[in-house]
Amino acid sequence: MSSFRLCFPRRLDGQNGFAFEYDVPGLGAFTETVIFPDAARFDRLDRSVLAGLVRMAAILIGTSYYKAAPARVIEPDFALSDAERRLVELAYGPGLGEFYVRNDLPYPPDFTVKAEPRMAQLRTPEIKTEDVRAAVAFGGGKDSHVAASLIQATGAEVERVSLILSESVGERLVAMSEAPVTLIRRRIDPHLIELGRSGRALNGHIPITGVNSCLMALYAAAKGLDWVVFANERAASEPTMDSNGHPVNHQFSKSLEFEDALRAAFTAINAPVTYFSILRPVSELWTAHYLATAGEAALDIFASCNRNFVFAGPNALPKDKRWCGECAKCVYTAVLLAPFLSVERHERVFQSKPLHNPANLEFLREIAGLTDAKPWECVGERREVAAALAHLLTDADWAKAPLIQAIEPELFSQWAREDLQQAWAEALDARSEHRMPAPVAELMDAS
Ligand SMILES: CC(=O)N[C@H]1[C@@H](OP(=O)(O)OP(=O)(O)OC[C@H]2O[C@@H](n3ccc(=O)[nH]c3=O)[C@H](O)[C@@H]2O)O[C@H](CO)[C@@H](O)[C@@H]1O[C@H](C)C(=O)N[C@@H](C)C(=O)N[C@@H](CCC(=O)O)C(=O)O
Numbered sequence: 001m002s003s004f005r006l007c008f009p010r011r012l013d014g015q016n017g018f019a020f021e022y023d024v025p026g027l028g029a030f031t032e033t034v035i036f037p038d039a040a041r042f043d044r045l046d047r048s049v050l051a052g053l054v055r056m057a058a059i060l061i062g063t064s065y066y067k068a069a070p071a072r073v074i075e076p077d078f079a080l081s082d083a084e085r086r087l088v089e090l091a092y093g094p095g096l097g098e099f100y101v102r103n104d105l106p107y108p109p110d111f112t113v114k115a116e117p118r119m120a121q122l123r124t125p126e127i128k129t130e131d132v133r134a135a136v137a138f139g140g141g142k143d144s145h146v147a148a149s150l151i152q153a154t155g156a157e158v159e160r161v162s163l164i165l166s167e168s169v170g171e172r173l174v175a176m177s178e179a180p181v182t183l184i185r186r187r188i189d190p191h192l193i194e195l196g197r198s199g200r201a202l203n204g205h206i207p208i209t210g211v212n213s214c215l216m217a218l219y220a221a222a223k224g225l226d227w228v229v230f231a232n233e234r235a236a237s238e239p240t241m242d243s244n245g246h247p248v249n250h251q252f253s254k255s256l257e258f259e260d261a262l263r264a265a266f267t268a269i270n271a272p273v274t275y276f277s278i279l280r281p282v283s284e285l286w287t288a289h290y291l292a293t294a295g296e297a298a299l300d301i302f303a304s305c306n307r308n309f310v311f312a313g314p315n316a317l318p319k320d321k322r323w324c325g326e327c328a329k330c331v332y333t334a335v336l337l338a339p340f341l342s343v344e345r346h347e348r349v350f351q352s353k354p355l356h357n358p359a360n361l362e363f364l365r366e367i368a369g370l371t372d373a374k375p376w377e378c379v380g381e382r383r384e385v386a387a388a389l390a391h392l393l394t395d396a397d398w399a400k401a402p403l404i405q406a407i408e409p410e411l412f413s414q415w416a417r418e419d420l421q422q423a424w425a426e427a428l429d430a431r432s433e434h435r436m437p438a439p440v441a442e443l444m445d446a447s
């Protein structure tokens with residue numbers, strides 16, 4: 001039976017990085033390279049820790065190549081600890097859930113992982129809480145800005161780090177930040193993109209946050225940083241839709257389930273970094289409120305529209321735009337921030353009026369829970385969106401916005417008014433499960 005093969009990554013000659021190599025049945029060999037800043041000193045890492053970190057990166061990066069022609073057997077040329085095996089099962093299972101469902105492939109998928117077992121390290125991880133240096137994942141959006149600001153408030157030294165697939169995306173990210181951004185450069189095998197474009201390979205979404213997490217951890221460990229901080233929100237654990245009784249989540253690799261799997265795999269290799277998500281305990285309205293108040297300086301430079309990050313497709317935004325104003329993610333972010341901004345300020349932030357554009361009504365219905373499924377996008381919990389809309393209907397200016405008016409009758413036929421009032425009232429105070437170190441939990445008021 002032909003299998004998808006993952007090779008143990010090799011160091012590049014003359015460049016500070018690694019080559020990740022894969023064999024896809026029927027399509028041949030592929031190589032992705034990742035180049036790190038010189039400050040990442042891989043030679044200072046314990047050999048087994050380095051090997052573990054690159055194995056984890058190889059597993060996650062492999063999802064891009066596996067999806068070209070999914071095989072029934074996944075076969076690394078390295079042994080796997082239980083935690084790494086679980087990472088494979090999750091990344092190539094629900095991590096690719098959207099891909100399977102949108103390509104009409106069976107879901108859950110039926111594959112076997114063929115690898116020798118590896119003994120895990122059993123030491124309890126040390127969590128540094130003083131003189132901390134933190135790598136904060138930076139994606140240019142509201143969550144990244146808020147995460148960087150909060151980590152700074154803990155007294156830690158913050159380095160913003162972005163993974164990029166093209167220089168133009170790197171330039172956009174740098175322009176979206178008020179502080180310097182360290183860039184780690186991935187180069188996807190161009191053959192994969194060609195095959196996808198010509199229809200000779202399957203295409204679809206991959207667990208990108210998992211890829212970014214493993215590469216950030218590798219960078220942080222090699223630079224001697226202590227924390228690797230993501231801004232994965234509580235809402236990312238809510239599935240996008242249900243497929244025959246199985247949840248499918250566009251944001252699976254941002255979910256708490258995947259965060260736990262990554263943390264277990266880092267522990268099993270004794271990785272010298274603490275990985276966590278700082279926005280896990282709070283609502284998206286909490287984050288929007290923080291950005292509109294304490295984080296106000298970022299309002300004119302941040303962007304959440306994913307079209308900023310297209311590196312090879314036809315959907316890239318024009319250079320002078322940060323928001324397309326006509327996708328589910330723009331509409332979602334516009335709803336979350338509206339309760340905290342005047343209509344005029346909102347228009348300046350979003351470079352348009354997404355909540356006044358009738359063409360956006362269907363997106364609004366989808367994100368507010370008025371349809372069977374959420375859009376295949378990075379959007380949050382339906383109840384929270386509905387609560388924000390109910391609140392906007394009580395605001396004299398926002399209640400006049402055409403989309404807010406248009407949604408009113410359907411909103412209250414789907415949701416009980418009192419339930420939405422309660423969700424709004426709790427939005428800034430409620431806290432949920434998280435994995436943050438004590439000083440961060442204290443700052444976030446989360447026990
Ligand atoms: C920017 C974006 O949203 N891209 C998604 C889009 O891809 P598109 O074809 O429009 O443009 P490109 O991003 O330039 O991709 C070109 C092709 O390359 C494939 N590819 C890309 C990155 C990668 O690591 N591996 C790859 O194989 C890609 O499939 C294209 O064929 O549509 C794709 C198919 O649905 C999406 O997969 C692209 O999503 C990117 C991987 C991406 O970075 N998306 C994030 C903005 C995103 O969705 N973030 C979510 C987190 C989701 C998660 O962690 O799973 C979020 O913020 O919540």
Ligand SMILES: Nc1ncnc2c1ncn2[C@@H]1O[C@H](COP(=O)(O)OP(=O)(O)OP(=O)(O)O)[C@@H](O)[C@H]1O
Pocket residue numbers: 136137138139140141142143144145147161162163164209212229230231232254303304305333378
């Ligand atoms: N290119 C990237 N490099 C490093 N980290 C990234 C990148 N893109 C996203 N992230 C991180 O992944 C996590 C999830 O991304 P997400 O898109 O939700 O955040 P965001 O872009 O900051 O906010 P928003 O939800 O407003 O788009 C965040 O911690 C974010 O910083």
